[in-house]
Amino acid sequence: MALTAWVGIALAALPPSAAPRLRPRPPVVVVDAGHGWSSLHRSYTGAYNRWADVHEDPLALDIARRLAGALSARGVEVHLTREGDQEPPDYNGDGEQTNRDRSYFALNLRRLRPQASQPGADLYVSIHLNASPDPSDRGTTVVYSEVGPAAEHVEESRRLAEAVYGQLTRVLPESAPPFAVNGLYMDRLALPHAVVEVVFLSNWADLQWILKAENRQTAAELVAEGIVEWWGSFPNPGAPPRPEGVPEAPRR
Numbered sequence: 001m002a003l004t005a006w007v008g009i010a011l012a013a014l015p016p017s018a019a020p021r022l023r024p025r026p027p028v029v030v031v032d033a034g035h036g037w038s039s040l041h042r043s044y045t046g047a048y049n050r051w052a053d054v055h056e057d058p059l060a061l062d063i064a065r066r067l068a069g070a071l072s073a074r075g076v077e078v079h080l081t082r083e084g085d086q087e088p089p090d091y092n093g094d095g096e097q098t099n100r101d102r103s104y105f106a107l108n109l110r111r112l113r114p115q116a117s118q119p120g121a122d123l124y125v126s127i128h129l130n131a132s133p134d135p136s137d138r139g140t141t142v143v144y145s146e147v148g149p150a151a152e153h154v155e156e157s158r159r160l161a162e163a164v165y166g167q168l169t170r171v172l173p174e175s176a177p178p179f180a181v182n183g184l185y186m187d188r189l190a191l192p193h194a195v196v197e198v199v200f201l202s203n204w205a206d207l208q209w210i211l212k213a214e215n216r217q218t219a220a221e222l223v224a225e226g227i228v229e230w231w232g233s234f235p236n237p238g239a240p241p242r243p244e245g246v247p248e249a250p251r252r
Helices: 003-012 056-073 100-107 148-168 204-210 213-231
Strands: 028-033 077-080 123-130 141-144 193-200
Touching (some): 028 100, 056 213, 123 148, 148 193
Parallel strands (some): 028 123
């Protein structure tokens, strides 16, 4: 799609008063479908509603695929960490299939996908479904990391999480505003990122909502809108505003 067409689509997704200046190229996005079937454990690794016999993993994959389609329709370059039922492959070559492979994929994108237009992704979004011991907990949650390599992009990640959360809560109940969750694989994500817990599988109303294909499509479209909104919020291509007190690099 031509750049001018992408800009037009992105602007059309926002109210006229909120339309920002857009970067001169579409983003390169890694979309992660959380969890997946583990050959080692011979089971899914995500949340499970045993009363309804519903696993998180296939639903996360379905939403991730729909999100990839929604972003592609907006001219965005998208790469999925997994496209089948299995957990992501051993991308980093350490002999194991772990969440480290997800962050490695995003940070070394062109090494694994030679057709990628950038060496690494501009941002990473992971799709999940939540669960809680309290069945009354419901709604959407978006989290990010603020420690380790991820700390360098914490402000961008927070704004990305807020943009996605703001879109999803147009149709879903609010669970909690975006917040940092540290100590997980996300700490390795040295790029803007957000982990989206779309709804709670443990809540009956949320479960009934997400089991409808049209609602999963709605969730995917709204996450895509949040990504486009966030990407268009920076005036300079490929770089967020500098923190206060950080001088501009000298021009050569």
